[in-house]
Amino acid sequence: MSYLTRHSAPARPALRLVCFPHAGGGASFFRxxxxxxxxxTELLAVQxxxxxxRFREPLVPDLATLADAVAEHLRPLPPLPTVLFGHSMGAAVAYETLLRLEAAGDSPVLRLCVSGRAPDTAPGPGDHTDEQLVRTVQELGGxxxxxxxxxxxxxxxxPIIRNDYRLIDRYRRSPDAPRLRADLLALTGDRDPQVTVEQARGWAATTDGAFSLHVxxxxxxxxVPAAAEVARLAASVYPSTAGNT
Known part of the structure:
Protein backbone atom coordinates (compact mmCIF):
# COMPACT_ATOMS: atom_id res chain seq x y z
CA MET A 1 0.00 0.00 0.00
CA SER A 2 1.17 3.54 -0.70
CA TYR A 3 2.99 5.52 1.93
CA LEU A 4 1.22 8.67 0.75
CA THR A 5 -2.27 9.86 1.68
CA ARG A 6 -3.66 12.66 -0.46
CA HIS A 7 -5.51 15.36 1.49
CA SER A 8 -5.93 17.77 -1.43
CA ALA A 9 -5.65 17.40 -5.18
CA PRO A 10 -5.84 20.73 -7.04
CA ALA A 11 -6.38 20.54 -10.78
CA ARG A 12 -3.29 22.68 -11.41
CA PRO A 13 -1.03 22.35 -8.38
CA ALA A 14 1.69 24.96 -7.92
CA LEU A 15 3.30 23.44 -4.81
CA ARG A 16 3.42 20.02 -3.15
CA LEU A 17 3.54 19.86 0.66
CA VAL A 18 4.44 16.44 2.10
CA CYS A 19 3.84 16.03 5.85
CA PHE A 20 5.46 13.44 8.14
CA PRO A 21 3.65 12.68 11.45
CA HIS A 22 5.08 12.27 14.93
CA ALA A 23 5.66 9.01 16.85
CA GLY A 24 2.38 7.14 17.14
CA GLY A 25 0.75 9.55 14.69
CA GLY A 26 -0.86 8.97 11.32
CA ALA A 27 -1.65 10.81 8.12
CA SER A 28 -5.00 11.97 9.53
CA PHE A 29 -3.13 14.39 11.83
CA PHE A 30 -2.84 16.72 8.81
CA ARG A 31 -6.30 16.27 7.28
CA THR A 41 -1.18 23.49 -2.88
CA GLU A 42 -1.22 19.71 -3.16
CA LEU A 43 -1.13 18.23 0.34
CA LEU A 44 0.18 14.71 0.90
CA ALA A 45 0.71 13.08 4.29
CA VAL A 46 2.97 10.11 4.90
CA GLN A 47 1.17 7.08 6.31
CA ARG A 54 -2.43 0.43 7.14
CA PHE A 55 -3.23 -1.06 10.54
CA ARG A 56 -2.74 -4.68 9.47
CA GLU A 57 0.73 -4.09 8.00
CA PRO A 58 3.86 -4.81 10.08
CA LEU A 59 5.53 -1.88 11.81
CA VAL A 60 8.86 -0.68 10.41
CA PRO A 61 11.64 -1.41 12.93
CA ASP A 62 14.20 1.25 11.96
CA LEU A 63 14.23 4.76 10.59
CA ALA A 64 16.56 4.07 7.66
CA THR A 65 14.15 1.49 6.23
CA LEU A 66 11.26 3.93 6.70
CA ALA A 67 13.08 6.77 4.92
CA ASP A 68 14.09 4.44 2.07
CA ALA A 69 10.46 3.47 1.52
CA VAL A 70 9.10 7.03 1.63
CA ALA A 71 11.76 8.23 -0.80
CA GLU A 72 10.84 5.42 -3.20
CA HIS A 73 7.19 6.55 -3.14
CA LEU A 74 8.05 10.22 -3.65
CA ARG A 75 10.44 9.80 -6.59
CA PRO A 76 7.82 8.73 -9.20
CA LEU A 77 5.50 11.68 -8.49
CA PRO A 78 5.08 14.24 -11.29
CA PRO A 79 7.68 17.04 -10.99
CA LEU A 80 6.45 19.86 -8.76
CA PRO A 81 8.14 22.30 -6.37
CA THR A 82 7.99 20.45 -3.05
CA VAL A 83 8.23 21.17 0.67
CA LEU A 84 8.73 18.44 3.29
CA PHE A 85 7.33 19.07 6.78
CA GLY A 86 7.97 16.73 9.70
CA HIS A 87 7.02 17.01 13.36
CA SER A 88 9.03 15.32 16.15
CA MET A 89 9.91 11.82 14.87
CA GLY A 90 8.56 12.97 11.53
CA ALA A 91 11.27 15.65 11.36
CA ALA A 92 13.95 12.96 11.45
CA VAL A 93 12.14 10.83 8.85
CA ALA A 94 11.69 13.86 6.56
CA TYR A 95 15.37 14.81 6.92
CA GLU A 96 16.56 11.29 6.10
CA THR A 97 14.11 11.08 3.20
CA LEU A 98 15.47 14.31 1.76
CA LEU A 99 19.05 13.06 2.07
CA ARG A 100 18.04 10.12 -0.12
CA LEU A 101 16.20 12.28 -2.65
CA GLU A 102 19.13 14.67 -3.01
CA ALA A 103 21.63 11.82 -3.26
CA ALA A 104 19.63 10.35 -6.15
CA GLY A 105 20.05 13.49 -8.25
CA ASP A 106 17.97 16.58 -8.94
CA SER A 107 15.41 16.91 -6.15
CA PRO A 108 12.20 18.96 -6.44
CA VAL A 109 12.34 19.71 -2.70
CA LEU A 110 12.86 23.43 -2.14
CA ARG A 111 12.57 23.39 1.63
CA LEU A 112 12.65 21.05 4.60
CA CYS A 113 10.56 22.11 7.61
CA VAL A 114 11.55 20.43 10.86
CA SER A 115 9.33 20.84 13.92
CA GLY A 116 9.70 19.81 17.54
CA ARG A 117 13.06 18.07 17.18
CA ALA A 118 16.75 18.90 17.44
CA PRO A 119 19.13 17.60 14.74
CA ASP A 120 21.24 15.71 17.28
CA THR A 121 19.52 14.11 20.25
CA ALA A 122 21.00 12.04 23.07
CA PRO A 123 20.30 8.29 22.93
CA GLY A 124 17.07 7.09 24.49
CA PRO A 125 16.41 3.89 26.41
CA GLY A 126 15.11 2.06 23.34
CA ASP A 127 12.52 0.11 25.30
CA HIS A 128 9.75 1.52 27.48
CA THR A 129 7.20 0.03 29.83
CA ASP A 130 3.54 0.77 29.22
CA GLU A 131 3.55 3.14 32.19
CA GLN A 132 6.57 5.02 30.86
CA LEU A 133 5.02 5.40 27.41
CA VAL A 134 1.71 6.67 28.78
CA ARG A 135 3.47 9.10 31.11
CA THR A 136 5.70 10.43 28.30
CA VAL A 137 2.79 10.94 25.92
CA GLN A 138 0.75 12.66 28.62
CA GLU A 139 3.64 14.97 29.51
CA LEU A 140 4.06 15.99 25.88
CA GLY A 141 0.35 16.62 25.37
CA GLY A 142 -1.34 16.39 21.99
CA PRO A 159 2.35 -1.19 20.35
CA ILE A 160 2.54 1.51 17.65
CA ILE A 161 3.84 4.16 20.04
CA ARG A 162 6.35 1.70 21.56
CA ASN A 163 7.71 0.78 18.13
CA ASP A 164 8.06 4.42 17.10
CA TYR A 165 9.81 5.40 20.32
CA ARG A 166 12.20 2.48 19.93
CA LEU A 167 12.83 3.52 16.33
CA ILE A 168 13.59 7.15 17.20
CA ASP A 169 15.59 6.26 20.35
CA ARG A 170 17.94 4.17 18.24
CA TYR A 171 18.26 6.68 15.42
CA ARG A 172 21.30 8.93 15.17
CA ARG A 173 22.00 11.41 12.43
CA SER A 174 25.23 10.40 10.73
CA PRO A 175 28.09 12.84 11.42
CA ASP A 176 29.22 12.16 7.85
CA ALA A 177 25.87 13.08 6.28
CA PRO A 178 26.23 15.58 3.43
CA ARG A 179 24.82 19.04 3.96
CA LEU A 180 21.44 19.52 2.34
CA ARG A 181 20.99 21.70 -0.71
CA ALA A 182 17.40 22.63 0.14
CA ASP A 183 16.45 25.54 2.38
CA LEU A 184 15.55 24.64 5.94
CA LEU A 185 12.95 26.06 8.32
CA ALA A 186 13.02 24.99 11.98
CA LEU A 187 9.96 25.47 14.17
CA THR A 188 9.56 24.86 17.88
CA GLY A 189 7.30 25.70 20.78
CA ASP A 190 8.71 28.06 23.41
CA ARG A 191 7.79 25.59 26.17
CA ASP A 192 8.71 22.33 24.44
CA PRO A 193 10.21 20.06 27.14
CA GLN A 194 12.18 18.12 24.53
CA VAL A 195 13.74 20.88 22.41
CA THR A 196 15.26 24.21 23.40
CA VAL A 197 15.39 27.13 20.98
CA GLU A 198 19.18 26.82 20.75
CA GLN A 199 18.92 23.11 19.99
CA ALA A 200 16.45 23.86 17.20
CA ARG A 201 18.86 26.45 15.84
CA GLY A 202 21.37 23.63 15.41
CA TRP A 203 19.60 22.62 12.20
CA ALA A 204 21.38 25.53 10.49
CA ALA A 205 24.55 23.42 10.36
CA THR A 206 22.84 20.70 8.29
CA THR A 207 22.20 22.70 5.11
CA ASP A 208 23.89 24.92 2.56
CA GLY A 209 20.52 26.46 1.77
CA ALA A 210 18.84 29.37 3.52
CA PHE A 211 17.97 28.76 7.18
CA SER A 212 15.29 30.32 9.34
CA LEU A 213 13.92 29.62 12.80
CA HIS A 214 10.43 30.36 14.11
CA VAL A 215 9.49 30.02 17.78
CA VAL A 224 -2.22 21.79 17.09
CA PRO A 225 -3.69 25.18 18.11
CA ALA A 226 -1.32 26.95 15.69
CA ALA A 227 -2.11 24.74 12.69
CA ALA A 228 -3.05 27.65 10.43
CA GLU A 229 0.16 29.57 11.13
CA VAL A 230 2.39 26.48 10.86
CA ALA A 231 0.81 25.42 7.56
CA ARG A 232 1.26 28.94 6.19
CA LEU A 233 4.91 29.07 7.26
CA ALA A 234 5.62 25.65 5.76
CA ALA A 235 4.04 26.46 2.40
CA SER A 236 5.36 30.02 1.98
CA VAL A 237 8.34 29.10 -0.16
CA TYR A 238 10.98 31.75 -0.60
CA PRO A 239 14.00 31.77 -2.97
CA SER A 240 17.33 30.46 -1.69
CA THR A 241 18.85 33.87 -2.38
CA ALA A 242 16.77 35.35 0.43
CA GLY A 243 19.49 34.48 2.97
CA ASN A 244 19.29 33.33 6.55
CA THR A 245 17.00 34.87 9.17
Missing part, protein backbone atom coordinates in the same frame (compact mmCIF):
# COMPACT_ATOMS: atom_id res chain seq x y z
CA UNK A 32 -7.45 19.77 8.39
CA UNK A 33 -4.48 21.55 6.84
CA UNK A 34 -5.95 22.11 3.33
CA UNK A 35 -8.24 24.74 4.87
CA UNK A 36 -5.13 26.74 5.82
CA UNK A 37 -3.34 26.44 2.47
CA UNK A 38 -3.61 28.12 -0.90
CA UNK A 39 -6.00 26.09 -3.10
CA UNK A 40 -3.14 25.44 -5.52
CA UNK A 48 3.56 4.85 8.21
CA UNK A 49 2.67 1.13 8.25
CA UNK A 50 0.77 -0.31 11.20
CA UNK A 51 -1.77 2.48 11.73
CA UNK A 52 -5.06 3.84 10.40
CA UNK A 53 -5.71 2.40 6.92
CA UNK A 143 -4.39 14.43 20.93
CA UNK A 144 -3.02 11.02 21.94
CA UNK A 145 -2.81 11.95 25.62
CA UNK A 146 -6.59 11.87 26.04
CA UNK A 147 -7.04 8.86 23.77
CA UNK A 148 -4.80 6.75 26.00
CA UNK A 149 -7.28 7.15 28.86
CA UNK A 150 -9.52 4.67 27.02
CA UNK A 151 -8.33 1.11 27.86
CA UNK A 152 -9.38 -0.35 24.49
CA UNK A 153 -7.72 2.40 22.47
CA UNK A 154 -4.65 2.20 24.68
CA UNK A 155 -4.29 -1.50 23.86
CA UNK A 156 -4.42 -0.69 20.14
CA UNK A 157 -2.10 2.32 20.22
CA UNK A 158 0.62 1.33 22.67
CA UNK A 216 5.78 29.78 18.53
CA UNK A 217 3.94 29.80 21.84
CA UNK A 218 3.22 26.35 23.21
CA UNK A 219 4.58 22.96 24.25
CA UNK A 220 5.66 20.01 22.12
CA UNK A 221 2.33 20.02 20.29
CA UNK A 222 2.21 23.78 19.80
CA UNK A 223 1.24 23.10 16.18
Missing amino acids: SWPAHLDPS YPGREN TQAAVLDDPDLRELLL LAGDHFYL
